Amino acid sequence: MAVQRGRGRGGVPNSPADAVTEPMPAVGANGAPARPVVGDVRERARAIPEAAVARLAVYLRVLSAMSEQGVGTISSEELSVAAGVNSAKLRKDLSYVGSYGTRGVGYEVVVLIEEIERILGLTRNQAIAVVGIGNLGHALANYGGFPSRGFPVVALFDVDEDLMGVPVGGILVNHIDEIGQVCASRDVSIGVICTPPPAAQAVCDRLVSGGVRCILNFAPVVLQVPDDVEVRKVDLAVEMQILSFHVARRADEVALNGSAVPGVDGVVVRR
Numbered sequence: 001m002a003v004q005r006g007r008g009r010g011g012v013p014n015s016p017a018d019a020v021t022e023p024m025p026a027v028g029a030n031g032a033p034a035r036p037v038v039g040d041v042r043e044r045a046r047a048i049p050e051a052a053v054a055r056l057a058v059y060l061r062v063l064s065a066m067s068e069q070g071v072g073t074i075s076s077e078e079l080s081v082a083a084g085v086n087s088a089k090l091r092k093d094l095s096y097v098g099s100y101g102t103r104g105v106g107y108e109v110v111v112l113i114e115e116i117e118r119i120l121g122l123t124r125n126q127a128i129a130v131v132g133i134g135n136l137g138h139a140l141a142n143y144g145g146f147p148s149r150g151f152p153v154v155a156l157f158d159v160d161e162d163l164m165g166v167p168v169g170g171i172l173v174n175h176i177d178e179i180g181q182v183c184a185s186r187d188v189s190i191g192v193i194c195t196p197p198p199a200a201q202a203v204c205d206r207l208v209s210g211g212v213r214c215i216l217n218f219a220p221v222v223l224q225v226p227d228d229v230e231v232r233k234v235d236l237a238v239e240m241q242i243l244s245f246h247v248a249r250r251a252d253e254v255a256l257n258g259s260a261v262p263g264v265d266g267v268v269v270r271r
Contacts, residue, residue: 127188172212
């Protein structure tokens with residue numbers, strides 16, 4: 001998934017040194033781990049590289065599943081294996097969070113979930129608007145996993161007059177001419193563009209005019225946005241082409257080296 005930023009962004013502050021063990025917690029007056037204030041959390045968030053943010057989201061998914069299974073504590077080695085990341089990189093990522101691990105014990109799962117959620121801004125719901133209610137837009141509007149993870153879809157837009165006022169996933173569809181007004185009134189945080197390529201830039205402009213500063217773009221075009229607007233681009237064709245490269249490369253290896261059998265995680269193991 002590609003990241004597109006507005007022009008003129010500053011550099012990322014120097015990252016903390018690699019942690020070789022789980023960092024010891026800061027202790028409050030009552031002996032419990034001290035909670036960071038909001039300003040401290042946001043300052044740490046600004047120092048986190050984009051790649052580490054993506055990995056934090058993976059750690060959160062893994063930790064949430066473990067919490068549902070009743071797991072109370074986990075070591076960095078166990079978490080790194082479950083997340084598919086080497087343990088040194090994981091410990092560095094968690095150092096950005098200011099995690100509360102203890103040497104020889106590991107991390108408290110519930111506490112670590114809370115800290116990652118703070119860093120990722122998941123302590124409040126982020127309202128979503130979907131523009132373009134075709135097959136993909138319908139699927140996103142009806143996906144029940146968004147609200148349960150703090151991303152309720154609160155607005156839908158299209159140009160098809162037959163869709164106006166029709167509920168999709170319990171939300172009435174509005175005309176794209178109403179994007180600015182509706183997004184501002186419903187406090188939309190993230191706009192999702194599912195339109196044909198020629199319409200994407202105009203839709204993006206309308207979202208920005210409605211105060212939306214984060215956009216997920218499924219249209220295969222590069223959007224022009226102000227410096228303070230973040231855009232993530234999802235191009236499924238590009239992802240398929242990357243996978244095609246790996247398929248072709250493995251086929252070439254088989255042709256060059258004779259018969260082969262699949263190994264662990266799809267890696268080809270020669271006989």
